[in-house]
Every structure is written in C-alpha cells, then in structure tokens.
Amino acid sequence: MKRKITLKHIARELGVSISTVSKALKNSEEIGAETKGRIQAYAKLHNYKPNNIAISLKNKRTKNIGVIIPDIVHHFFTTVFRGIENYANAKGYNVIVCLSDESFDKEVINMELLANGSIDGFIMALSAGTQQKGDYNHLKEVTDQGIPLVLFDRVADEINCDKVVINDREGAYKAVTKFIKDGRKKIALITTDEHYSVSRDRAAGYKQALLDHNLEYDEGLILKFPTMEIDEKAIEDFFNKTEVDAVLSVNEIFAIASMRFVQAKGLQIPEDISFIGFTDGILSKYATPGLTAVAQHGEKMGEIAAQLLIEKIEVEVEEEIYVTRMLEPTLIERGSTRNNK
C-alpha cells in the first residue's frame, strides 16, 4: 500500500524546499531547468497529484456543487440530474447529491451541512414539505452568506435567486387545446393538491384553454389527489360516475393507471377516450398505446441550471440580478390521442 505523496515528501527526498517543488510542478520560470526536470520526473514517477482538500481550503473554492432533490427514483428528476452532472463535469465540478425525501427537515439539515464549506453553490427543487410549510429561511440564510442558489421546477416566488422552470401553464394549455381540436368535449383533469406549484400552474392552463375555446370549466371534471400516492379506488369511482372523452393528467402514473382502468372497462383508447400526461417518461413511451405527453425537457433544464450556477460561482459581481429561465414544453404525440372529429 503506497500512501499518497505530498509536496513535503518530494521536497525532503530531493533536498529542496516545498515552495521550490510547488513552483517546479507549475512549471514556474523561477526554477532552474535542471532542478525543475528532477522534480517533475520524480513527481511523475511517484504519481503525485495535489490534494483537493488542501487546495479547497486555500482557494475557498471546492469545485463541488450541491444538488438537493426530493427523490431520485423519479424519471424527471433523474433526467435533470443527468443534465446537471454532465454540464458540471465538463466544467470540472463534482456533484454532491442529497435527497430531501420530500421532507422539510431533511432539506434543512442537508443544506446546512453542505453550506459549511463543502460546496460552492446549490441547485435544488423544493421538497413537498417545504412547499406546504412555506418556510424558506434555510434558503435565505444560504443566499445571505453569498452562496449562489438555483431553483428548478419546484420554485417559490419568495426566494430571490436564479430559477429554471418549464411553462407548466402553457404545457397544459397546449394539451387541452389539442384535445379540443381533436373534437373532445368532456375534458377531465387529474391533479394533486395545490401546494405543488406545478399542479397549480397546470390547472390554470387547463382552465384557461377551456375558457378560451368557449368550453365550460366544470369542477366535476377534476379529480384531485391529496398526495402523489395513487388511489385506484378514487380512479374507479371517478370514471364510473363521470362521463369523459379526454383526460389530462399532471403525471404519468395517474394517466397510466387511468388508462388501464378504462381499458379494462372496455373503452378504446384513443377512439372512446383520449389521454395526455405530463412529464414524458419511460411509462409514456412504453405504454400501450403510447401516452401522448407534455415533455418537460429535464436534461436541458439541468444543463441550464448548472450553467447559471457556475456562472454565478465564477464571476464576482456586486449587483445581483436574478433571472428566471422558462422552458417551453413540447407535446410528444403518441397513440393515446388521435383526431376524433
């Protein structure tokens, strides 16, 4: 077992000073050619690599970025993460991931831990707990300390920082508009409780599209779940007692479960009933029929978030100006929708 070698070892071994070694390895003009050669050769032979921690302490820069997300077992977040990791890595940054598990407390603890020097900046999506509680002090404290922060997807107006979101309202609007153009009249919405900013916006887009096309906005056509948990019973009840010819769902799972149920009931998709789901993930792609989806462009989102963050980290500017980048969602058409006029 050969332990890591340090500047001090090399210096002692070669009978020179530490500073000489340091400079020689940076190819400084200050050091004589012969000495430089000896030192570089020795360093190469013994595979010297500077210690990241020592450099971090010196430079007050860790080249790490902290990513805090509610859950990694969720296709959308993984694609965002991939975008972040990819961009960050290319820029020489490593990524520390913490899962808040939708819990406010975990989010706070993890942030505070990382904020004590471990990272140069944060990228995060708020946990459900935090959004419910509406308490953003942990974020304020971080930004007050001058640590850059970028929020994505699940954001809050109360926080002053860069943000990357998709235009959820527009996504829902596009989906409903497509339904209407396809001749659908009874358009249902499956959503979650409104403390998720995304659900709120999507519901707004749904309503707006109906009104803009002179269709009635009927609360009876809205199925609302309190959490992200799926409730088969509620789905059955809803589809048994509500007449519907199109369904927009704020996530894949609700859509797929609903499709399954109506198919079992004997309905044909898309002839009798049409479906669109948010978050174009694995399920949408491989469902039968394929589920038309509002793509969120997670990977792009991650890239942009990383880009914004690294820019903030690397350029010192006295007057902070925060931007919100809004991505346009795209409708990926598959077998679950078709013209029905």
Added chain:
Amino acid sequence: MKRKITLKHIARELGVSISTVSKALKNSEEIGAETKGRIQAYAKLHNYKPNNIAISLKNKRTKNIGVIIPDIVHHFFTTVFRGIENYANAKGYNVIVCLSDESFDKEVINMELLANGSIDGFIMALSAGTQQKGDYNHLKEVTDQGIPLVLFDRVADEINCDKVVINDREGAYKAVTKFIKDGRKKIALITTDEHYSVSRDRAAGYKQALLDHNLEYDEGLILKFPTMEIDEKAIEDFFNKTEVDAVLSVNEIFAIASMRFVQAKGLQIPEDISFIGFTDGILSKYATPGLTAVAQHGEKMGEIAAQLLIEKIEVEVEEEIYVTRMLEPTLIERGSTRNNK
C-alpha cells in the same frame, strides 16, 4: 450579506485566543465557566459552524463517499443510489455522484479526480466500457492507496474488494422453473452480449434450469442484442420465425417491447405466451398486463454497499478480508404469467 464566521473572528472580537474559542465550543473543562458562556453565546448569536474543509484537512477524513455509476436514468441504479444515500446520510456521510456514461475513460477520470482527497471511499458499478476492456488498473491504484472500494451489480473477479451482487443465475433459474411448472415448453431468452457479467450469469441460469428439467437447450430460442439499444426489427423477425410460448428477458425494455409486438400480432398474454423480465421497475408494474419480474432489490443492495464501505472506512484493520454479499432475487408475479397446463 454576512460571510461565514471563523474561530479567528470570534477570538479577535472577544479578546481571547483561537484555542480558547475552540475549546470553549467543545465545552472543554479547561475553560472557565464565564469565558465559556461568553464564547458560546457569541457563537450561537452569529451562527458559527465549523468549516468542513478545514476539518477534513485536519482529520484526513472528508465524510464524503464517491459513487460512480454508468447511468442514473435507469431505474435499478436509482434505487441502489437511494439505498446508498439513505444509509450514508444516516451515518453522517455525503454522497458525490459521478456518471461514467458507460465509458471507460470517464470512469477513470472521475475516479482519479475524486481519489485525490475528495472522498473516503468508493461505491461503484463498472461501466460497459470497462467490462469490455477488462482493464481495472484504475481500481487497483485506488485500492493500493488504501481507499476502500465496494463494487455492486457489475463486478469483476479480478478486483480484490467487497462486492454486493444479486444471484442473477438463481433469478433466471427461478423464472425458467416457473415457466416449466406452468407447462411452458418453448422458452426463449432475450439477452445482450456477454461482456455484461449479469447477462452471462442470467444466461447460465436459464440453461441450467432447462437442463435440470430435461428440456432441450436450443440456441435458436435465444435472441441476443449487441448493446442495450432496442431493435424493433430484430424483435419482429425473432417472433415471426420462432415458435415460443414463454420469454425471459434480461431487462424490462426488451420484455415490454416484445409484449407489445406479440400483442399487436394478436397473441394473448399470458394465455398464448408468457413473459418474465429482470429488474422489476416502473415498466413492469404499470405494463398491461403487469410484467412478472425478477426483483433485484436495488435499495437493499445500496444499503449493504454503503454499510460495507463505511465499516471499512471507519475501522482500521491491518489484514484485509473481502466479502461478497449475494442477495437472493425474488419473483414478483403479475399478469404476464399464469398457469397454462
């Protein structure tokens, strides 16, 4: 913007020495009650938190673990990651994730970068590139330096370290045995090239089960893809020219795509043809019919990997003994299989 405060600041402000502050904050008996009180109050007021980097440098312990996986947009890896993160976090460790993207070079670069002091140990699954190349020098170097390493799922015998795998052979064996018990005779295998250790083991279990039950092992019943890429055409060809009443697939996607095709062809699942897929993920659960799956217990695997690693990190032992933990897969029965006798 209030910058982070250090021991030095407190010391200067309160007119004491740095060491006194340090001791007071650790509640040392050495410091007088009055002084201790003043210092603690001041620290609390200004929200003093020790700098992680400085502590890391001092202790030569970062409390970070490095996780290198081929891809995060893959349900199995995300579940493993969740297990790791969960256990590590509970033990006070943070997790740095790097994606090798199935590339040997990326794996090497990321490892070398992290190995220079950023982490206390590694958990990883080998990239496809590494497995193809069979070059494990980067791993050897890391272990030679005394950095603990735990491999999971995609492992290699050549490397001396702790390992966590599932019994892929047994998983395939169980699946094929179920087919046989259900009265199936023409059991196909959909797999990938053999440089994936997992594919190799699964194929072996498949063969063994057939032989043990006096069924013929027929190469014609095996559809082999060169990569993880799906090839619709190959699937069509295979099912058009091969008579099959059961299919074991080494991953979900191949299984789902095949199910789709045979359903489109007019076959009934599971009456005419039965399916089992590896890696019980989202798709298996929400497919129609549900896909019977060999569950890999990713989260458990991650937990065990983290546990093994942290143990190695925390207890110094001169004689290294490496263990391989093998998890037993479980068959999750769903609609895609049923007794057909």
Added chain:
DNA sequence: GCTGTTAACGAAAACGTCTTTGTAAAATAA
C-alpha cells in the same frame, strides 16, 4: 516566604497547498 499545585488560558504546530517576500550567489554593468 518558599515550593508545589491547580485553574485558565495562550502559543504553536500540524494537515497540504499556494504565494509573497527574502536572500544568497552569480552575472552583468559601471
């Protein structure tokens, strides 16, 4: 009053790196 003990704190080194400043000797200029 002297020695020895203890309480309460400070100084300094160490972790590994980088960088500024210092200092010999050698080379050049006067």
Added chain:
DNA sequence: TTATTTTACAAAGACGTTTTCGTTAACAGC
C-alpha cells in the same frame, strides 16, 4: 573593483481547525 541586477532557490504566512504543550497567576501547605 565595486555596485547593481538576475537567477535560483528558501522561508514564512495563510486558509480554519484541533491538540499538545507551555505559561501565567492564584492559592494551599509548610
């Protein structure tokens, strides 16, 4: 030869902690 500039390196401080080892001053015991 002497003064001045270069060359080539060494010393030291700093990043923020922790910890060991001093160092005072007060006080007890004789």
